[in-house]
Amino acid sequence: MSQIKEYIAANEPRFLQELFDLIRIPSVSAKSEHKPDMIRCAEHWKSHLLGVGAQKAEVFPTDGNPIVYGEYIIDASLPTILIYAHYDVMPPEPLELWNSEPFEAVVRDGRIWARGADDDKGQSMIQVKGFETALKLGLIRCNVKFIFEGEEEIGSTHLEDFCKKHKEMLKSDVIVVSDTSMISAETPSLTTGLRGLAYWEIEVTGPNRDLHSGHFGGAVANPINELCKLIAQVVDADGRIVIPRFYDDVVPMSDEERNMIAQVPFDENEYKAALDVDELFGEKGYHTLERNSCRPSFDVCGIWGGYTGEGAKTVLPSKAYAKVSCRLVASQDHEKISKMFADYIQSIAPKYIRVQVKPMHGGEAYLCPIDLPAYQAAEKACEVAFGKRPLAVRRGGSIPIIAAFERVLGVKTVLMGFGLESNAIHSPNENMRLDIWRKGIEAAAEFYNYFPER
Amino acid sequence: MSQIKEYIAANEPRFLQELFDLIRIPSVSAKSEHKPDMIRCAEHWKSHLLGVGAQKAEVFPTDGNPIVYGEYIIDASLPTILIYAHYDVMPPEPLELWNSEPFEAVVRDGRIWARGADDDKGQSMIQVKGFETALKLGLIRCNVKFIFEGEEEIGSTHLEDFCKKHKEMLKSDVIVVSDTSMISAETPSLTTGLRGLAYWEIEVTGPNRDLHSGHFGGAVANPINELCKLIAQVVDADGRIVIPRFYDDVVPMSDEERNMIAQVPFDENEYKAALDVDELFGEKGYHTLERNSCRPSFDVCGIWGGYTGEGAKTVLPSKAYAKVSCRLVASQDHEKISKMFADYIQSIAPKYIRVQVKPMHGGEAYLCPIDLPAYQAAEKACEVAFGKRPLAVRRGGSIPIIAAFERVLGVKTVLMGFGLESNAIHSPNENMRLDIWRKGIEAAAEFYNYFPER
Numbered sequence: 001m002s003q004i005k006e007y008i009a010a011n012e013p014r015f016l017q018e019l020f021d022l023i024r025i026p027s028v029s030a031k032s033e034h035k036p037d038m039i040r041c042a043e044h045w046k047s048h049l050l051g052v053g054a055q056k057a058e059v060f061p062t063d064g065n066p067i068v069y070g071e072y073i074i075d076a077s078l079p080t081i082l083i084y085a086h087y088d089v090m091p092p093e094p095l096e097l098w099n100s101e102p103f104e105a106v107v108r109d110g111r112i113w114a115r116g117a118d119d120d121k122g123q124s125m126i127q128v129k130g131f132e133t134a135l136k137l138g139l140i141r142c143n144v145k146f147i148f149e150g151e152e153e154i155g156s157t158h159l160e161d162f163c164k165k166h167k168e169m170l171k172s173d174v175i176v177v178s179d180t181s182m183i184s185a186e187t188p189s190l191t192t193g194l195r196g197l198a199y200w201e202i203e204v205t206g207p208n209r210d211l212h213s214g215h216f217g218g219a220v221a222n223p224i225n226e227l228c229k230l231i232a233q234v235v236d237a238d239g240r241i242v243i244p245r246f247y248d249d250v251v252p253m254s255d256e257e258r259n260m261i262a263q264v265p266f267d268e269n270e271y272k273a274a275l276d277v278d279e280l281f282g283e284k285g286y287h288t289l290e291r292n293s294c295r296p297s298f299d300v301c302g303i304w305g306g307y308t309g310e311g312a313k314t315v316l317p318s319k320a321y322a323k324v325s326c327r328l329v330a331s332q333d334h335e336k337i338s339k340m341f342a343d344y345i346q347s348i349a350p351k352y353i354r355v356q357v358k359p360m361h362g363g364e365a366y367l368c369p370i371d372l373p374a375y376q377a378a379e380k381a382c383e384v385a386f387g388k389r390p391l392a393v394r395r396g397g398s399i400p401i402i403a404a405f406e407r408v409l410g411v412k413t414v415l416m417g418f419g420l421e422s423n424a425i426h427s428p429n430e431n432m433r434l435d436i437w438r439k440g441i442e443a444a445a446e447f448y449n450y451f452p453e454r
Numbered sequence: 455m456s457q458i459k460e461y462i463a464a465n466e467p468r469f470l471q472e473l474f475d476l477i478r479i480p481s482v483s484a485k486s487e488h489k490p491d492m493i494r495c496a497e498h499w500k501s502h503l504l505g506v507g508a509q510k511a512e513v514f515p516t517d518g519n520p521i522v523y524g525e526y527i528i529d530a531s532l533p534t535i536l537i538y539a540h541y542d543v544m545p546p547e548p549l550e551l552w553n554s555e556p557f558e559a560v561v562r563d564g565r566i567w568a569r570g571a572d573d574d575k576g577q578s579m580i581q582v583k584g585f586e587t588a589l590k591l592g593l594i595r596c597n598v599k600f601i602f603e604g605e606e607e608i609g610s611t612h613l614e615d616f617c618k619k620h621k622e623m624l625k626s627d628v629i630v631v632s633d634t635s636m637i638s639a640e641t642p643s644l645t646t647g648l649r650g651l652a653y654w655e656i657e658v659t660g661p662n663r664d665l666h667s668g669h670f671g672g673a674v675a676n677p678i679n680e681l682c683k684l685i686a687q688v689v690d691a692d693g694r695i696v697i698p699r700f701y702d703d704v705v706p707m708s709d710e711e712r713n714m715i716a717q718v719p720f721d722e723n724e725y726k727a728a729l730d731v732d733e734l735f736g737e738k739g740y741h742t743l744e745r746n747s748c749r750p751s752f753d754v755c756g757i758w759g760g761y762t763g764e765g766a767k768t769v770l771p772s773k774a775y776a777k778v779s780c781r782l783v784a785s786q787d788h789e790k791i792s793k794m795f796a797d798y799i800q801s802i803a804p805k806y807i808r809v810q811v812k813p814m815h816g817g818e819a820y821l822c823p824i825d826l827p828a829y830q831a832a833e834k835a836c837e838v839a840f841g842k843r844p845l846a847v848r849r850g851g852s853i854p855i856i857a858a859f860e861r862v863l864g865v866k867t868v869l870m871g872f873g874l875e876s877n878a879i880h881s882p883n884e885n886m887r888l889d890i891w892r893k894g895i896e897a898a899a900e901f902y903n904y905f906p907e908r
Contacts, residue, residue: 214781215850215875225685291672296672299667299676300682305754309545312608
C-alpha cells in the first residue's frame with residue numbers, strides 16, 4: 001500500500017467528520033434567508049484551511065456571499081496551482097423526496113447521503129484532504145492557493161470582479177477544480193469541456209386581474225396559453241433551437257472528437273431504463289452523449305401561473321411565469337445569446353399580451369487542451385488512484401466561472417472531478433460513493449507527485 | 455314609492471346584516487379543510503329559511519357537501535317555483551390582492567366587498583329577501599321551494615343524484631336562479647343561455663426524478679417543454695380549437711341572435727382599457743360578445759412544475775402539471791368533449807413522455823326560450839325594478855346543474871341574475887353594488903306579482 005493510501009485510510013474517520021461538519025451548514029445561495037449560513041460556511045473553510053497547513057487564509061466580503069482565500073507558498077519562483085471550489089449548494093427542495101435529512105449526512109449502502117455530498121462540498125473536501133495528505137507526506141513541490149466562493153449555483157456573480165481586483169494574489173500557472181463527474185466508476189475520465197449557460201425568467205401579462213374564464217374565456221388572451229405557445233416555438237420537432245443565428249458561433253465537432261465519444265461505454269437501453277423513459281429526445285443527427293455535452297440545449301426549469309391548489313378552480317389568470325435556460329457550447333457568447341433569446345421571444349410575442357424576458361445569469365463554455373502539463377499530471381494521478389487511464393471527454397454541465405478565469409486571469413483550468421451520474425446532484429438524495437471519495441483524495445494527493453514534472 | 459320598495463328600505467340594515475353573517479362562513483368548496491364550514495353554512499341557511507317563512511326546511515347530507523331544502527306550500531294545485539342557489543364560494547386566493555378581509559364584508563364606495571358578495575351569497579340573499587318581502591306583503595300566489603347546494607364551484611357533484619332521488623319533493627313548474635350577471639347597471643338583461651364546461655388536469659411525466667439540466671439537457675425530453683407544446687397545439691392562430699370533431703355538435707348562431715348581440719352596447723376600446731390589454735384575441739369571424747358567450751373556449755386555469763422559488767435553479771424536472779378547461783355551448787355533450795380532449799392530447803403526445811389526462815368535472819350548456827311564462831314574469835319584474843325592459847342575451851359562464859335540472863326534473867330554468875362585470879367574481883375584491891342589490895330584491899319580490907299570470 002502506498003504511503004498516500006495509508007495516510008488516507010488512517011485518517012478517514014476524521015476526514016468524514018470534517019465533511020459532515022461542512023455539510024451541516026445549509027449554505028443555500030439561492031435563498032436570501034441563508035445569508036448567515038453563507039458567512040458561517042466561509043469562516044468554517046478559513047479555519048479549516050489554516051488547520052490543514054495553509055500559511056494564511058482570509059474571508060473577503062463581497063456585495064454577495066464572501067469569498068475564502070488561502071495559500072501555501074514554498075517559493076514564489078516555483079509553479080503555482082490555484083484550487084477553486086464553491087461552498088454554496090442547491091436548494092434541497094422538494095424535501096419530501098429525501099430519504100434522510102439533506103443537511104445531516106449519513107453513510108448508508110457505501111454512500112454518503114446529503115445535499116453537497118458531491119456538489120461541491122464532497123469534491124472540495126477531496127482536494128483539501130489531498131493537499132493535507134501530500135503536505136503531511138512531504139510531497140508538495142509547488143505553491144498552492146485556494147479560492148472558495150459561495151455563489152457558484154447562482155452564477156458566481158461577484159467572483160469575476162474579485163479576480164479582477166486580486167489578480168496578483170491569485171497569480172498562478174493553472175487552476176485545479178473538482179466539481180465535475182466521471183463517465184462511471186469503471187471508466188474514470190477527466191473533463192475537457194464544459195457547457196455555458198444562459199438563464200431567463202419570462203413574465204407574461206394578460207389582463208390586469210384574474211378573470212372569470214366563463215365571462216371572458218374566448219374573448220381575452222390567456223397568459224398561460226400564450227406562455228406555452230412562446231415556449232413551444234423555441235425548439236423544433238428535430239430538437240433544434242429555432243432562434244435565428246443561435247448556432248452561428250458553435251464550433252462544429254471534429255470527426256476525431258465524435259469518434260472518441262463513440263468509444264465511451266454507453267447503453268441506451270440502460271440509460272432509458274435508469275430514467276424510466278420510453279424514448280429519448282434531442283437534436284437530430286447527434287448521439288445522446290454528444291447532445292448532452294457538445295451541443296446546446298433549451299430547458300424550462302420552472303413554470304407557474306393561475307390556480308395550482310386542490311380542486312378545479314376556473315380562472316383566466318392575469319400572469320404566467322417561466323424560468324428557462326440554455327446550455328451553450330464553445331464558442332457561444334452567453335451575453336449575445338441572452339439578448340438573441342429575449343429579442344426572439346419579443347419578436348414572436350403577439351400584441352394581446354405583454355412579455356418581459358429578464359436575464360438571470362449566464363456564463364461561457366470552456367475547452368481544455370490535453371497537452372497541458374497540469375492536465376497530464378491529473379491524468380497520471382487518476383491512473384494511479386483508479387487503476388485506469390482516464391478518458392478525456394466534454395461534459396454537459398456549466399461552471400461559468402471557468403471561462404471567466406481564463407479571460408481575467410489568463411490561466412487554463414484542469415477539471416479533475418470525481419462525481420458520478422448516480423450522485424443525483426441538484427436533486428433529492430444527493431450522494432457520493434465512499435470508495436470514489438477515497439480514490440478522489442488519493443488522486444488529489446498523487447497530483448503533487450506529477451506536478452510540476454520532475 | 456311601492457310597498458315593496460318601502461319594505462326593502464325599512465329592513466335594509468337587517469338584510470345587510472343577514473348577508474354579512476352568511477358571508478362570514480368561509481364555505482370554500484374547493485378545499486377539504488373547509489368541510490366543517492360547509493356544514494355550518496348549510497345549517498345557517500336552514501334556520502334562515504325557517505325564519506323568513508318557510509314551513510319546513512331540512513339539511514340533507516350527501517357524500518360531499520350537504521344540500522338545503524325548504525318549502526312554502528300554499529296549495530299543491532297551484533304552480534310551483536323552485537329557487538336554486540349555491541352557498542359555496544371560490545377560494546379567496548391570492549389573499550395579498552384583497553383590500554379588505556374576504557370573509558368580513560364591508561360597505562365602501564356604495565359596494566359590498568367580500569368573497570361571495572355576488573357569487574352566490576349576495577344573489578341568493580336577493581331571492582330570499584325578495585321572497586320574504588312578497589310573503590310579508592301577501593303577494594305570493596304560488597308554491598315556493600328552495601334548494602341550496604354547496605358544490606356549485608366544484609361541479610355540483612352530488613346534486614344531480616339528489617334530484618334523481620327526490621324528484622317528487624322537487625316537483626315544480628319552473629326553476630328560478632340568481633347566479634348570472636347583467637350587461638351593465640344601465641342595460642339590465644336576463645340570461646337566456648349558459649356555456650357548458652369540461653375541466654381536466656394534465657400530468658406530464660418525463661424522467662423518474664429531477665435531473666441536472668447540464669448533464670441531461672438536450673438528451674432527455676423536458677416535461678415542462680412538452681406540456682407547453684401539448685397546450686400550444688389545442689388552439690390555432692385563428693383562435694379555433696383544433697381537436698377533431700370538436701365543433702360538430704355546436705348549434706350555429708342564427709342571424710337573428712347575431713343581430714341582437716350587435717345591438718348590445720359595447721365599446722371595444724373601453725373593454726380593452728378596463729382589462730389593460732392592447733389587443734383582444736379570440737375565434738376569427740366572431741364578435742367579442744359572441745366569443746365569450748355563444749362560442750366555446752379553451753383556457754389553462756393553472757400550470758406548475760419544476761423550480762418556482764427565488765433565484766435561478768437549473769433543473770430538468772420529472773413532472774409538469776396543468777389544469778385546463780373548455781367552456782362549451784349548446785349542444786356539446788361535456789362527456790363526449792371530455793373524452794375527445796383526452797384522446798386528442800394522447801394522440802399528439804410524443805413517446806418520450808407519459809401523459810395522464812384526468813377529467814375533473816363538467817356540465818352541459820343551456821338555452822332558455824323567451825316565451826316561457828316565468829321568463830316573461832321575470833322580464834316584467836326587472837322592468838319595474840330597473841325602469842327598463844331587460845335584454846335577452848346568452849352569457850359565457852357555466853352553471854352545469856341547469857342543464858341537469860332540465861334532464862332530470864324536466865323543468866326549464868329562468869336565469870334572473872343581478873351581477874355586473876365589475877363585481878370581480880372568482881377574483882380578489884369581489885363586490886356587489888348596493889343599489890343593484892336593492893333593485894334585485896325588488897325584482898325578486900315583484901316576480902310574485904306576475905307569476906302566475908293573473
